[in-house]
Amino acid sequence: MRKRWWKILCVLLLLYALAFGLNVFNIPWFDVPRTPILHETIRNLYYHVGMWFAMMILFIISAVHAVNYLRTSQLKYDIYSRQYALIGMIFGVLGYATGFIWASVTWADPNQPAGASFGAIAREPKLVGAGIALLIYAAYLVLRDSINDVDKKARISSVYNIFAFAFLFPSIWIIPRLLPSLHPGGEVAPGVRSDNPALDPKALSAHMRAVFYPAVAGWTLLGVWIATLKLRLRLIEQKTLIND
Amino acid sequence: MKKAFFALLFTIACTLVQAQGDRPEMADTFRSNGKIYVVFAVILTIFAGIILYLVRLDRKISRLEREPGLR
Amino acid sequence: MALEAPESRVWNGLFWVVQLFICINAVAKSFLQEAPGRMLYYHTLVSPLHFVLAKLLFNALLMLLMSALSYGLFALFLEHPVLRPAPFFGLVLLGGLSLSLVFTFLAAIAARAQQNAAIMAILGFPIIIPQLVLLMKISLSVFSATGVIPLAPILLLVVMDLLVILLAGILFPFLWKD
Numbered sequence: 496m497r498k499r500w501w502k503i504l505c506v507l508l509l510l511y512a513l514a515f516g517l518n519v520f521n522i523p524w525f526d527v528p529r530t531p532i533l534h535e536t537i538r539n540l541y542y543h544v545g546m547w548f549a550m551m552i553l554f555i556i557s558a559v560h561a562v563n564y565l566r567t568s569q570l571k572y573d574i575y576s577r578q579y580a581l582i583g584m585i586f587g588v589l590g591y592a593t594g595f596i597w598a599s600v601t602w603a604d605p606n607q608p609a610g611a612s613f614g615a616i617a618r619e620p621k622l623v624g625a626g627i628a629l630l631i632y633a634a635y636l637v638l639r640d641s642i643n644d645v646d647k648k649a650r651i652s653s654v655y656n657i658f659a660f661a662f663l664f665p666s667i668w669i670i671p672r673l674l675p676s677l678h679p680g681g682e683v684a685p686g687v688r689s690d691n692p693a694l695d696p697k698a699l700s701a702h703m704r705a706v707f708y709p710a711v712a713g714w715t716l717l718g719v720w721i722a723t724l725k726l727r728l729r730l731i732e733q734k735t736l737i738n739d
Numbered sequence: 740m741k742k743a744f745f746a747l748l749f750t751i752a753c754t755l756v757q758a759q760g761d762r763p764e765m766a767d768t769f770r771s772n773g774k775i776y777v778v779f780a781v782i783l784t785i786f787a788g789i790i791l792y793l794v795r796l797d798r799k800i801s802r803l804e805r806e807p808g809l810r
Numbered sequence: 811m812a813l814e815a816p817e818s819r820v821w822n823g824l825f826w827v828v829q830l831f832i833c834i835n836a837v838a839k840s841f842l843q844e845a846p847g848r849m850l851y852y853h854t855l856v857s858p859l860h861f862v863l864a865k866l867l868f869n870a871l872l873m874l875l876m877s878a879l880s881y882g883l884f885a886l887f888l889e890h891p892v893l894r895p896a897p898f899f900g901l902v903l904l905g906g907l908s909l910s911l912v913f914t915f916l917a918a919i920a921a922r923a924q925q926n927a928a929i930m931a932i933l934g935f936p937i938i939i940p941q942l943v944l945l946m947k948i949s950l951s952v953f954s955a956t957g958v959i960p961l962a963p964i965l966l967l968v969v970m971d972l973l974v975i976l977l978a979g980i981l982f983p984f985l986w987k988d
Binding site (some may be wrong): 502507509510513514518519521525529531534535615628720721724727728731 | 746763764765766769770771775776778781782786790793794796797800803804
C-alpha cells in the first residue's frame with residue numbers, strides 16, 4: 496500500500512464522525528440544538544448530507560479527469576473519470592435513500608404509514624435535482640457502453656461528462672433555490688424561510704460544524720479509496736489485455 | 740443499520756413526547772443509561788468489517804500490480 | 811362540445827412537453843440523417859468551430875419557427891388561456907432557443923456515437939428537465955393578468971444558453987477529431 500496515510504486519516508475521520516456525531520461519550524459540547532420535529536435526528540446531517548458532499552466532490556474529480564483526458568488523450572484518465580463517476584453515483588443513491596428514510600419521519604404526514612406520502616416528498620425540487628444528477632451519470636454510463644471503439648468511447652464520453660457536469664450545478668444548486676421547498680435552506684413560500692432552519696448551513700451551530708466537516712472529508716476519502724481500488728484493478732486488466 | 744438506530748431513536752423520542760414539556764424533547768436518557776454503547780458497538784463492528792475488507796482488497800491489488808509480466 | 815379544452819395548468823404542461831418532442835425530432839434530423847461521408851466532406855471545408863456554430867444557428871432558427879408555429883396551432887385548436895400573449899410569446903421563443911441549443915450539441919454526440927435518436931433522448935432528458943421546470947414555472951405567471959414575471963429564472967435560462975454555446979465551441983472540436 497503506497498501512501499497509506501490518507502487511508503488511515505479517512506478511517507480516523509469517520510470514526511470521529513461516528514463517535515462524536517452520535518455523542519457516544521455524552522460530552523455536552525457535542526450536544527445538538529434542541530429543535531422541534533427534528534429532535535435527535537438532526538445528527539443525520541453528518542451522514543446524510545455527507546453523502547451528497549462526497550458525491551459532488553467525486554463528480555468534480557470525474558469531470559477534472561475528463562478534461563485531462565481531452566488534453567492528453569491518455570486512456571488512463573478516461574478510466575479514472577469513469578470510476579469516480581460510478582462511485583459518485585453510489586454515494587448519490589445512498590444519499591437519496593438516507594434522505595428518504597429521514598424525510599419519512601420528519602416531513603411525512605404522521606397519520607399515514609411511512610412511504611405513503613412518498614409521492615409528495617419526491618416532487619421536492621431538491622429531490623428532483625438529486626434524481627437528475629443520478630440520471631445524468633446513468634446516461635453517461637449508457638453512452639459509454641454503446642460505443643465499441645476504445646478511443647472514441649473515451650473521447651465522446653469525456654465530452655458528455657464535461658457537458659453534463661456544467662448542467663449539474665444549476666440543477667442541484669441554483670434551481671432548487673428558486674422553487675418553494677420543504678427542504679432546509681429552501682423557501683416554504685416566496686419570502687418565507689423553512690421552519691426547520693437548523694440544517695441550513697448558515698444556521699448550523701459551530702459545534703455541529705466541528706463534526707460535519709470532518710465527516711464530509713471522511714466520506715469523500717472513503718469514496719476516493721474505493722474508486723482508486725476499482726481503477727487500479729481496471730488498469731491491471733488493461734495491461735494484461737495488451738500483453739496477451 | 741442506520742435505519743434500525745433511527746427507529747430506536749424515534750421510538751424513544753416518541754415515548755418522551757408523551758411527557759411534553761415546553762422545550763423539544765431529545766433522547767436525554769439514551770446516553771446516561773449507557774444504551775448508546777450497544778448501538779455504537781454495532782456500528783463499529785460493521786464499520787470495522789467494511790474497512791478490513793477494503794484493506795484486504797487494497798493489499799491484493801497491490802500484489803497484483805507488482806506481479807511480473809505486467810510491465 | 812365533443813372534447814373539453816384542458817385547463818391552463820394542463821395546457822401549460824402539455825405545451826412544453828410538446829415543444830420538447832418537437833425539438834428532439836427537428837434537431838435530430840439535422841445531425842443524424844447526414845451520411846458519414848458528408849460529415850467528412852464538411853470536415854475538409856470548414857473548421858469544427860464554424861461548423862458547430864452554423865449548426866447551432868440553423869437549429870435555433872428552425873426551432874424558433876417551430877415554436878411559433880406550434881404556439882399558433884395550440885391557440886387555434888385548444889383554448890387560449892394565456893392572458894398576456896406578448897410575454898408568453900417571448901418566453902416561447904426563449905424556450906425554443908434553449909431547447910434547440912442543448913439538443914443540437916447532444917445530437918452531435920449521438921451522431922458521433924453512431925446511435926439513433928433514442929440515445930439522444932436518454933442523454934438529453936436529465937439535462938433538459940431543469941430548464942423545462944424553469945420554463946413551466948415562469949410561464950405559469952402569464953396565465954393570470956396580474957402575475958409578476960420572475961426575472962431570476964429568465965436570466966438563469968439566458969446564462970445557460972450562453973454556457974451551452976461556449977461549451978459547444980470548446981468541446982465540439984474534440985468530437986470531430988478522428
